[in-house]
Amino acid sequence: MKEGKEIRIDSVARVEGHGNIYVRLRNGKVKEVRFEIPEGPRLFETLVLGKEASEVLNIVPRICAICNISHRYAAIRALEKILAVNVPPEVTLLRNMMHYGEMIESHSLHIFFLALPDFLGYPDAIALAEKYPEEVGIGLRLKKFGNYVMEAVAGRMIHGENPTIGGFGRFLSKEEIKSIRDGAEKLLPEAIRTTELLRNLHYSTYAEEGVLFVCLKPPTDAYGFWGDTVMISNGDDRTVEEFRTAIKERIYPHSTAKRTLYREKPYLVGALARMNLLGERLHGAAHEAFQKCYSLSWIRNPLYNNLAQAIEIVFALEEIINTADKILKVKRPPKIVPIKKGEGKGVGAVEAPRGSLFHYYEFKDGLCTNADLIIPTAQNYNAIEKHLTVAAANLFSSSVGEEKAKLELEMVVRAYDPCISCSCHIQKV
Amino acid sequence: MKPKVGFFEFTGCAGDLLTIVHSEDYLLEVLKAVEVVSFRLASSQGKREGDGLMDIVFIEGSITTTEQEEKLKELRKRSKILVALGTCATFGGVQAMYTGKPNFSKRFRSVYNKNFKIVEAFESKPLEYFVPVDYFLPGCPISPQLFLFNFPRLLKNLPVELPTYPVCVECKWQENECLLLKDIPCLGPVTRGGCLARCPKDNLPCVGCFGPVPGGNFASWEKNLLEKKYQESQLEKKMRFFFGAKIKEVKRGK
Numbered sequence: 194m195k196e197g198k199e200i201r202i203d204s205v206a207r208v209e210g211h212g213n214i215y216v217r218l219r220n221g222k223v224k225e226v227r228f229e230i231p232e233g234p235r236l237f238e239t240l241v242l243g244k245e246a247s248e249v250l251n252i253v254p255r256i257c258a259i260c261n262i263s264h265r266y267a268a269i270r271a272l273e274k275i276l277a278v279n280v281p282p283e284v285t286l287l288r289n290m291m292h293y294g295e296m297i298e299s300h301s302l303h304i305f306f307l308a309l310p311d312f313l314g315y316p317d318a319i320a321l322a323e324k325y326p327e328e329v330g331i332g333l334r335l336k337k338f339g340n341y342v343m344e345a346v347a348g349r350m351i352h353g354e355n356p357t358i359g360g361f362g363r364f365l366s367k368e369e370i371k372s373i374r375d376g377a378e379k380l381l382p383e384a385i386r387t388t389e390l391l392r393n394l395h396y397s398t399y400a401e402e403g404v405l406f407v408c409l410k411p412p413t414d415a416y417g418f419w420g421d422t423v424m425i426s427n428g429d430d431r432t433v434e435e436f437r438t439a440i441k442e443r444i445y446p447h448s449t450a451k452r453t454l455y456r457e458k459p460y461l462v463g464a465l466a467r468m469n470l471l472g473e474r475l476h477g478a479a480h481e482a483f484q485k486c487y488s489l490s491w492i493r494n495p496l497y498n499n500l501a502q503a504i505e506i507v508f509a510l511e512e513i514i515n516t517a518d519k520i521l522k523v524k525r526p527p528k529i530v531p532i533k534k535g536e537g538k539g540v541g542a543v544e545a546p547r548g549s550l551f552h553y554y555e556f557k558d559g560l561c562t563n564a565d566l567i568i569p570t571a572q573n574y575n576a577i578e579k580h581l582t583v584a585a586a587n588l589f590s591s592s593v594g595e596e597k598a599k600l601e602l603e604m605v606v607r608a609y610d611p612c613i614s615c616s617c618h619i620q621k622v
Numbered sequence: 623m624k625p626k627v628g629f630f631e632f633t634g635c636a637g638d639l640l641t642i643v644h645s646e647d648y649l650l651e652v653l654k655a656v657e658v659v660s661f662r663l664a665s666s667q668g669k670r671e672g673d674g675l676m677d678i679v680f681i682e683g684s685i686t687t688t689e690q691e692e693k694l695k696e697l698r699k700r701s702k703i704l705v706a707l708g709t710c711a712t713f714g715g716v717q718a719m720y721t722g723k724p725n726f727s728k729r730f731r732s733v734y735n736k737n738f739k740i741v742e743a744f745e746s747k748p749l750e751y752f753v754p755v756d757y758f759l760p761g762c763p764i765s766p767q768l769f770l771f772n773f774p775r776l777l778k779n780l781p782v783e784l785p786t787y788p789v790c791v792e793c794k795w796q797e798n799e800c801l802l803l804k805d806i807p808c809l810g811p812v813t814r815g816g817c818l819a820r821c822p823k824d825n826l827p828c829v830g831c832f833g834p835v836p837g838g839n840f841a842s843w844e845k846n847l848l849e850k851k852y853q854e855s856q857l858e859k860k861m862r863f864f865f866g867a868k869i870k871e872v873k874r875g876k
Contacts, residue, residue, distance in 0.1 A: 233632060233633030233686035235715075235746070236717065243859070255635055255762065256635060259640060298644075348820055348821065348823075349820055352831070354824065354829065355826065357826065
């Protein structure tokens with residue numbers, strides 16, 4: 194490779210938002226690797242200032258269409274802490290159900306439409322569908338079901354307003370719950386097949402490098418997608434409040450997204466982190482799939498995130514069935530707990546499909562006075578650059594050729610399933 | 623020859639393009655009927671931005687940087703028909719809620735420091751602020767039904783058709799209980815229909831996400847609520863969430 198060469202991949206495709214990969218080489222050696230985010234800023238934390246708690250909920254899901262439910266759920270958890278609202282268990286069950294729906298929607302979108310075309314050598318799922326109609330069909334059915342759950346519970350598949358502080362505008366009827374349950378039961382074999390399909394793909398090793406893993410610790414000893422404690426793969430457990438202040442947010446000149454480090458180290462959040470930290474807690478078909486698929490490569494190779502997502506789809510479907518059975522035993526739909534005007538501050542955290550999501554708010558006289566939203570892609574940012582740097586060094590010192598190298602680098606970014614429009618809205622006001 | 627179509631995205635949450643991606647039963651059929659020149663969210667096919675003239679260009683998101691402004695102008699030159707997709711592209715989106723208030727640079731500096739240089743950013747503006755827009759499909763996000771209804775119309779050179787009535791009409795069709803009668807500040811009377819009164823159906827007030835309905839009687843809506851316990855500033859705050867750049871026109875009763 195020539196002296197002083199620069200390689201750019203502008204607007205990485207099949208990711209949400211705009212991100213560029215920049216690699217600078219000198220005498221064939223990688224000197225600098227950057228993941229740039231030139232996305233237009235939206236300044237979300239300034240948008241919620243002066244708003245009532247219910248109005249904050251109208252605004253923050255709009256940070257991201259793919260994980261709008263996670264944003265809504267994290268905000269609800271923070272706001273209910275601040276306003277001292279306690280909801281009945283059936284409300285939590287139904288919230289979990291919408292959250293499982295989002296996991297299925299987001300993961301199947303990522304696996305089949307954003308990631309799989311790379312592994313099988315196609316530019317997109319439309320081209321992929323010609324050769325692999327059955328596989329793309331499974332993807333479409335899973336995604337449709339995830340959307341159906343989100344629409345049924347949240348009111349719309351994107352930015353539904355039904356989940357509120359204190360409960361739901363409208364609680365679902367038994368018929369609706371049954372129909373969601375039936376859908377999950379029907380799709381479970383296809384989700385298991387998806388784990389098989391992904392298990393048999395070839396995972397290249399260019400990006401392999403150990404990083405810290407971080408996820409929320411579920412309140413019980415089960416696998417799950419929310420909690421008030423953060424688990425870190427070095428053995429640390431931190432409350433969400435401690436963790437929020439422990440991670441350092443930084444601004445870099447080449448990105449509108451902020452980025453975080455834990456103890457000066459990059460860390461990875463998302464399905465792969467959850468599987469590495471909580472995988473042993475799985476039950477049923479999800480546990481079987483985990484046993485079959487898991488290997489030590491998972492602690493080094495970000496490409497396995499797709500397989501981790503596939504196992505989480507199996508988990509989410511099984512949990513929808515369990516949750517539906519519990520909700521069906523509830524006699525009367527719960528009443529919405531009324532909101533009082535509150536003061537105080539609090540962190541609400543959930544696992545978004547692509548990782549731990551923290552919403553922090555301060556309230557005075559019933560209005561929001563400060564906000565801090567820490568989203569998964571900002572947390573993954575340094576890990577993405579680290580894995581890109583390792584991959585670039587391996588790729589450009591081998592003889593794979595520039596086109597292949599570019600594709601491999603894009604695959605690293607895509608494996609993280611970054612949500613770039615999300616990532617530009619994190620800041621302390 | 624199949625018509626050439628491009629899907630582009632500026633500042634927003636990707637919810638409108640995602641609504642198209644989420645139209646599972648129709649997605650492959652819709653996309654097979656055209657030559658997709660660019661759909662970066664879904665495909666790495668061909669050149670990232672496509673090149674040459676396109677028959678229909680759909681754009682989601684608002685314009686918040688000078689770079690986007692240039693790109694939008696270039697896309698306009700390359701498109702026969704340009705469609706603004708969603709409330710961000712049509713009205714500026716939630717990020718335009720402070721339109722007309724001179725606090726953008728202060729807000730920007732509260733987020734990013736002075737040395738921050740990657741983008742030259744300004745208060746969020748809708749597409750038509752910079753270029754002529756042929757059609758608008760508002761909604762946060764757009765209604766999948768309205769997109770699937772209008773997509774073939776556009777291919778046949780027919781104009782986009784949208785509901786010209788407020789959310790209230792769709793609410794009445796479903797015989798929902800009126801939330802205004804319970805003194806809840808529902809934006810239904812001044813918001814364009816098309817969502818089938820999704821939020822009132824769940825006993826929740828309309829938040830105005832389809833933007834203002836043409837000829838909406840804002841004055842009457844405001845008067846009604848002012849007589850209850852609400853103040854003008856509270857009502858304007860709610861309208862600003864999605865009416866963004868149109869707020870002044872709406873208040874003047876245009």
